Amino acid sequence: MSQLAELQQAFCDALRSPEMPTDALLDAIVDDGLNLQRFNVYRNNFIVLNGDALADMYPVIKRLVGDEAFRVLATAYVRSHPPQARTLLLYGDQFPAFLASIPELVELPYLADVARIEFAWTEAYHAxxxxxxxxxxxxxxxxxxxxxxxxxxxxxxxxxxxxxxxxxxxxxxxxxxxxxxxxxxxxxxxxxxxxxxxxxxxxxxxxxxxxxxxxxxxxxxxxxxxxxxxxxxxxxxxxxxxxxxxxxxxxxxxxx
Amino acid sequence: MNDAIPSLRSASALVPSRAGAGLKAVHYQDIIDNQPDIGWFEIHPENYMGRGGAPLRYLERIRSDYPISMHSVGTSLGSHQPLDTKHLDDLKYLVDRFQPGLISEHLSWSHGYEWFTHDLIPLVYTQASLDLVVDHIQQVQDRLQRQILIENPSSYLQFKQSDIPEQHFLVEAAKRSGAGLLLDVNNVYVSCSNHQWDIEEYLAPIPAELVGEIHLAGHAVQALGNEQVLLIDDHGSPVCTAVWELYRNCIDRIGTVPTLIERDSNIPDFATLYNEVQYAEYYLRQSKEVNRVSTC
Known part of the structure; x- marks a missing residue:
């Protein structure tokens, strides 16, 4: 693997992970004592930009669970289901099944089906x-x-x-x-x-x-x-x- | 959408040396109803890569009234992976259908694995990555049969391996591939502040004739403790005074090129965005007059 490929893949691994980036990655970044905070801007952007796309697609789910819980769910979803396409238009296709798999949401058994309406709406909108x-x-x-x-x-x-x-x-x-x-x-x-x-x-x-x-x-x-x-x-x-x-x-x- | 007002115009493809605005879905109807006097609009083509529906219809209508530029975010020119020919086909389809006057992409990457960051990640600036980027720009230009503009990125970190200054990397990439440059003045300000680069040194090697478009946007300030700050290029607020000042210096030096006000978060109503566009329009006019006087 080329050096560039190694670096880009290590960067992606660290973006997705909630853990500390590896020493190898931090060592690759110019260090003024703030290299972790600098890296964390990208980690935060990755979660927020893709989480915002999910919030745009699922406004009803966001209202039903509240902003704070939605943010937690979106963060977990972005990490487990990073975007597979170059456009975000249909990002979140697995979100209904993801909601159905979360044990803490068992008291809201209708949530996944409401999410299916919202995904169908977006899919029809761009069809x-x-x-x-x-x-x-x-x-x-x-x-x-x-x-x-x-x-x-x-x-x-x-x-x-x-x-x-x-x-x-x-x-x-x-x-x-x-x-x-x-x-x-x-x-x-x-x-x-x-x-x-x-x-x-x-x-x-x-x-x-x-x-x-x-x-x-x-x-x-x-x-x-x-x-x-x-x-x-x-x-x-x-x-x-x-x-x-x-x-x-x-x-x-x-x-x- | 309001189909009751069919457009009688058929705007030129040429993006004029005026101020333009990023086209936002929340403003579609306002623009169609009120036909604001604005030079052009810019879109992210990836937002129009659905197969049909309202966005494409609105864009068709607005394109008949205004020139547009396409500012791609999904090509991932700096990725170690090969370019995606399907994405280039989708881009080519939109270019053929909507005839943008300008096409641009970022000097960055977003495709590290099989998945996408949807954020613009900085490159390592080495001879090897320069060769890769030049090859990728040429592939895009070959597919589109058009010159594209490459935008200087905003960044929050640098890689130790880099041994070519960003501005030299950009100019070299443009010259070797035959591309032009999109000078994002806010990005210059943000990156120079974040990396303690000298703004004059950054701008000096950029040849005026390569710059085909300018971007302006707002940024946020994030405190890091020990009195240091990072500037975050979030396109979420009006352009700040220092960036306006830098913009005026830039257009006096490189000439009056099409200038875009970008806004991607905390999007205000169209009238507010339009007012900000008028500032850029005013400075462009002023700069044209100054240049006219000085050449007499």
């Missing part, structure tokens, strides 16, 4: 442009053939199911002014995140609609997707769902 399904495309399909078609959800669609009322929690924390109390007894929620045009939309759907969309996302034909949905949720009404969503940007294409 490639795609057209939405039009009336012309639908009218080319005969009623008989409809059930055998693949109805493809818009590529920006994310489906997030949870045992907790994560939509209410996410919604109530969109502004700082709220002091709304949300009972976890409200139970499960089924959230969809979508960006048909320029704005990201977050909404809830019924359990049946949720499973229907997930089946369609995996490429199932309409009939097969409906069968799974109705099995999960006997109240699912396909006609009502399609009247509302077929042409509202939820879908991308229909293939016979």
């Amino acid at each position: 490639q442009e795609h057209p939405v399904l039009t009336e012309d495309q639908v009218s080319s399909i005969t009623a008989d053939a409809f059930g055998q078609c693949q109805l493809l959800p818009h590529p920006t669609l994310h489906c997030i199911g949870s045992d907790y009322p994560i939509y209410s929690i996410w919604q109530a924390n969109q502004s700082c002014e709220t002091d709304e109390l949300i009972s976890l007894d409200q139970g499960e929620s089924y959230v969809i995140v979508l960006r048909p045009e320029i704005d990201v939309e977050v909404s809830t759907v019924s359990q049946g609609a949720f499973h229907f969309l997930k089946q369609l996302q995996s490429g199932a034909i309409i009939e097969a997707a409906y069968e799974v949905a109705i099995e999960q949720d006997s109240t699912f009404d396909l006609g009502v769902f399609l009247t509302q969503h077929l042409l509202d940007g939820t879908f991308f294409q229909i293939n016979s």
Whole structure:
């Protein structure tokens, strides 16, 4: 390994670590008695710059746990999951799973699922442009053939199911002014995140609609997707769902 | 976004010798609605490397009204690792699509392992690292088919191994690669203070004709005990008086080049940032007049 490679890798190791930098690294820095403090500016920048990117992506999580706890979580995340890309646009993709793995957060079991909404929001926000399904495309399909078609959800669609009322929690924390109390007894929620045009939309759907969309996302034909949905949720009404969503940007294409 | 006001303009690509501002997402709508009289805007291309969505649409709209420059933060010119061809492709795509008048990158590295620091780490200044940086600059310029400008870094430490003064390293890297320089006046001030370098000695070897752009920003002061301080280049406050003074000296010496007010944290409303841009605009005009008088 070249000297430069050795030095740069040692520098990176020390940036990530909470421990004292090695003597070899400190010896490589011009020493005026302050070389550790000088190095620590970079260690602090590494944690703060990447932690700030995480805070930008997860404002609701930050509100839910508080600024101080978020800073501790972000520091641990930046150290265990240093950025893998040259842009920070999607930095934090593992944060929901990371939150789920922290024993101290066991009292906040909804946190990871709320974080999944926030990551889906950012991913949809930066996603490639795609057209939405039009009336012309639908009218080319005969009623008989409809059930055998693949109805493809818009590529920006994310489906997030949870045992907790994560939509209410996410919604109530969109502004700082709220002091709304949300009972976890409200139970499960089924959230969809979508960006048909320029704005990201977050909404809830019924359990049946949720499973229907997930089946369609995996490429199932309409009939097969409906069968799974109705099995999960006997109240699912396909006609009502399609009247509302077929042409509202939820879908991308229909293939016979 | 407000699509109700379609742009009728199609701004030139050329970045004028005026003051510009860093383009911030919180200011997009204000700029589109109010069309401020400002020379140009600068972006970090890495913030537009998503595949679609609002940022690219806003940028398209603002680019039709103003020239832009691209100030990259992700190339990692000083890294021991090879440059990332995918990143260069993404950069080339944005350059072709948005036609920036100027393109710049830092003399630093951020890619040490498979992961990224997202902070600009200083280089060891040796003949070997100079050869590496020259090769990396040439690769970027070859891919973009354009000259780029290399920015002098702000730094908080120096490596013992370095045996070339930073300013000579910069000038040599630019001359050998055919690049220009982006003179960050705040970085000169910050680094000279942090390393007790002489500002005059730092600036003296920099040929005026290499400088294609100037940056100005604010910095923070961190006390270290025993009455020493480190200046931290955080772009989080207005440009300080001493840096304005240094800027006036620089433009009187090297000429009036496009000047950017950078602000990346504690971002004020656009009107406040615009006022600061007007200071730079005023000094540029003043310097032009002084030079005109002296050449008559």
